[in-house]
Amino acid sequence: MPESLSPTRREVPTASHFGTYVAETDGRRILGLRPDPADPEPSSIGLGVPSTLDSPARLTAPYVRRGYLERGPGPAGGARGRDPYVRVDWDTALSLAASALRDTIAEHGNPAIFGGSYGWGSAGRFHHPQSQIHRFLNLLGGYTRSVESYSSAAMQVILRRVGGGYGAALASNPTWREIGEQRSLVLAFGGLPARNAQVNGGGIGRHTNLADQRWARAQGAEFVSISPLHDDVDDALEATRLPARPGTDVAIMLALAHELVTAGAHDQDFLRRCTVGWETFEAYLLGRTDGVPKTPAWAGPISGLPAADIAALARRMRGRRTVITTSYSLQRADHGEQAPWMALTLAAISGSLGLPGGGFGAALGALHQLGLEPSRFRPAALPQGRRGVDAFIPVARIADMLLHPGEPFRYDGAQLTYPDVRLVYWVGGNPFHHHQDLNRLVRAWQRPETVIVHEHFANALARHADIVFPAATWLERDDFAAGSADPFVSAMVRAAEPPPEVRTDHAILAGLAAELGIADEFTEGRTEAEWIEHLYAQTRAHATELGAELPTLAELREIGTVALPQPPPALAPYTALRDHADANRLHTPSGKIEIFSERIAGFGLPDCPGHPTWLEPVEWLGAPGAVTYPLHLISGQPDRRLHSQFDNGSHSRAGKVAGREPVLINPADAAARGIVDGAVVRLHNARGECLAGAVVSDRIRPGVVRLSTGAWYDPSGPGGLDVHGNANTLTPDRGTSALAQGPSAHSCLVEIEAYRGDPPPVTVFGPLPTAGPTS
Incomplete structure (x- = not known):
């Protein structure tokens, strides 16, 4: 709980994607930051943030790339990432950005604007960069967007096709509590890295995931980590470690399935009632279609594991409540759709799908929330408005879009066309972190006529932009945090003043909205403080509907973090399917789990056939x-x-x-x-x-x-x-x-x-390279 230290020094609560903290502040600066003492296993990630607020890389004023200031919008021809920047006043920066947006829409239409953002910009419900920029661009008439996420794109699409949806799989995840109660066997393909349990979308009120894993082990649950990394599972779990070659998990799962089926240990009743396409897949599994039975002897040389170890693991599964979980990393790979599809199939074969403490674990261990009882409370969020443009790209295809405008591409069974994007506006997220082949991205990044970004620091995104707006950090704003799957709401009290010329994302966009004549629509006449009060009032009202009373916002800022009420739980989709398949249809063409998908087979994709298949990656140790x-x-x-x-x-x-x-x-x-x-x-x-x-x-x-x-x-x-x-x-x-x-x-x-000789120095933690004003 915050406490008063002196007339000028006090402690205030704050929150982030990596947990809740208490900041000591004099009203202008952060004098200290410590984890919330109520958090049983806090993350130290946030403790390094105060050191960045006045670091050399901090952006403290708007900047414009010199070539853009001299010549105006246009393809950069290699200058982005090379040009120095000129410091400008806010009026100049806002006027340039507004003109670029206005001209792009007039000359090329709204699909020529790409609204780049990502969900990890802030845990705050109001100061959520993705919501802010999407609301702004929708009010301008729309923009080209991205779909899915870098974390889980392949899993999201394949489960939508064959498993009733990504949400259905997450809602059917077994919890560590159930796993402990059932003394389950957990096969963790890709491991259960403890580092991932530090973070969560929308924040973490209390870190409990690792403690629940350890509790499950103490009850008798057993863990197997199939990963080349020893540290991909907590030592306290006493896991069996099978250091497989990366990219070979599907082959191992096929071999496990083969052993269960040939031993007659597969759940034939569930496969008959709750799935479609089993016979087609079984023929592939047993080698009747390609002459290659998927035995441990077959999978051993592929995976680098002894065939005897794979066979022994299959024997441990027989008659045992089992969880088959795949990390996000497995599907961020060549043919990434196959690993979650095959894991869901293996769970169906094993007899544990839809039973407590068993079945398919959709990325258990990838985030703090996964493996815990999910919050069913829905806190209020900033409305993003009506989408005025249908154009989109798969999230990881941004370089393709910029390099190949107007060219066709395949996605989820459809033939689409890359839009001709002329302006990129990025708020929250850093494509020079999460996109692949950065040299290719740098080449693609030269093509747009204007790139506008909001950033805290002079990182690579800022160094490859035309107009750079300096944005306040989460420690420099008031807000409240409530994760979509975390059962807590936490106060975020401003602990430091941003530098004088630094503004919040909302204030930057409100200034642009005024330039473009949509200020009233964007702000709805509310100040930032009034927006936060408004969203929190909606959150409180939802709690009242559930028969609970949350503290006022002022009270929350004194308390720090409180638990959210929970609606009654619904039956998990895979449990409901097992109980009565005809009455509880999944959102698939058959209403069941599709081990063989006629729709996918009908797409005729050589890199994604109609059932889970071992396909050699383009790059792996066997290539x-x-x-x-x-x-x-x-x-x-x-x-x-x-x-x-x-x-x-x-x-x-x-x-x-x-x-x-x-x-x-x-x-x-x-x-x-x-x-x-x-x-x-x-x-x-x-x-x-x-x-x-x-x-x-x-x-x-x-x-x-x-x-x-x-x-x-x-x-x-x-x-x-x-x-x-x-x-x-x-x-x-x-x-x-x-x-x-x-x-x-x-x-x-x-x-x-x-490396031979003296290595070049690291310079990216320094200030933005600048030049004097243009003549």
Whole structure:
């Protein structure tokens, strides 16, 4: 609970995607930040944020790229990322941005505007960048949008087709409590990384996920981690670790299914009543269609696991309540649709789907909320308005869109056309973090006529923009947080004043709305404080409907965090399907789980057939390319930050090695290359190259290296060596398949060598490169 320290020093509550904190403030500056003492297992990620507020990279005024200021809108021809910036006043920046928006709409129509944003910009219900920019652009008549997410695109699309929807799968997830009560066997393909349990969409009132996992283990649940990384599962779970080759999980699942079916241990009643296409898939599984039975002996050489270990795992599944879970990482790969589809199929075969503590775990361990009883309370959100444009792209196809306007592409069974985008407006999120093949993205990024961004810091997104608006951070704004799946509401009290010329995203867009004649529609006559009061009042009213009374906003700001009331639970979709398949149809053509999908088969996609199938990745350790690039790179969520957020903060930077992002490498691979612990190394392939700091450890499988995503992109020149360790200089920019078109970051081969000579300095944590005013 906040307390008064002195007339000028007090403690106030605040909240973020990585938890709740208490900030000590004098009203202008943050004097200290500590986790909320009520949080049983808080994350330290937020503790590094105050160090960024006055860091050299902080943006403290609007800036415009010099070439844009001199010549106006137009393709940049390589200048974005190379030009210096000119500091301008707010009137100039707003006028330039308003003119660019107005002219783009007049000359090319609203589909020529791409509204780039991502959901992780802030945990606040009002200061949510994605909601703010989408509301603004919808009031202007609409924009081209993206669909799905980089995290889960392939899973979202395939489950919509064969599993009743992504939401149905999440709602059917077993909880750790159920798993403990049933003493279940948990097969975690991709592991259950503890680092992921630090973060959650919309915030975390209390971190309890890891404690619930450990409780389940104490009750007798057993865990198996199928991952090349030792640390992809908490040591307290005493898990069996099977260090499979990356990208081979589908082959292992097929072999497990083969063993269950040939032993007669499959759930024939469930398969008959609740699924379609079993006979077609069974013929493939047993080798009747292609002459290749999917046995452990077949899967062993593919996966790098002993066939005996796979067979033994199948025996452990027989007659046992079992969970088959796949991490998000498995579907961010070539043919990423296959892993969740096959996991759902294996769960159906096993006899556990739809039963408490068993079945398909949709990305259990990928976020704090997954594996816990989900919140059913729906807090109020800023309305985004009516969409005026239907144009969209799959989220990971932005470089394709910019490079190939007007060209056709396949997505989810449809033939679509890339829109001709002339203006990109990005608020929240950083494409130079989450997009693949950054050298290709930089080339594509030169094509738009105008790029407008809101940013806190002079990161790569700001350094590749035309108009840069300086935005306040979550510690510099009032708000309240309530996650869509977290059962708490938390106050966010402004703990620091932003620099004098820094504004909130809402204030920036309100200024633009005034320039464009839509101010009244955008603000609805409310100040920011009144909007927050309005949304919180709606949230309180919803609680009242449920028979509970939330504190007033003023009271919440004193309390910090309170629990939300919960509507009565509904029967999980897969449980309802098991109970009565005809009465509880899923949202699929058959109303059942589609092990074989006639619709998908009818699309005729060679990279996504009609049932779960082992398809060799383009890049994996069994590919011909492994001769030249013999190491498989995996690039998951980092330990010390959320994505790329606040990489310039003290907590993230304390984890650097030789001032760069650490890369984990097995001792055998390091010795073969003359690499020692702590050395600067160069990772490279045909797409790009970057430097990193070596961490030599046997906690990763030989032949595999791990470089976390999110290090701020810091190229030595356009298309040049990234000196800081951004993994996406190396990852491929190709769709998972023509079905989902999701990202394939985890199908990536590289080589590593010790860096010779003095490595170039990291400069991205410094200020925006500037030039004097134009004449």
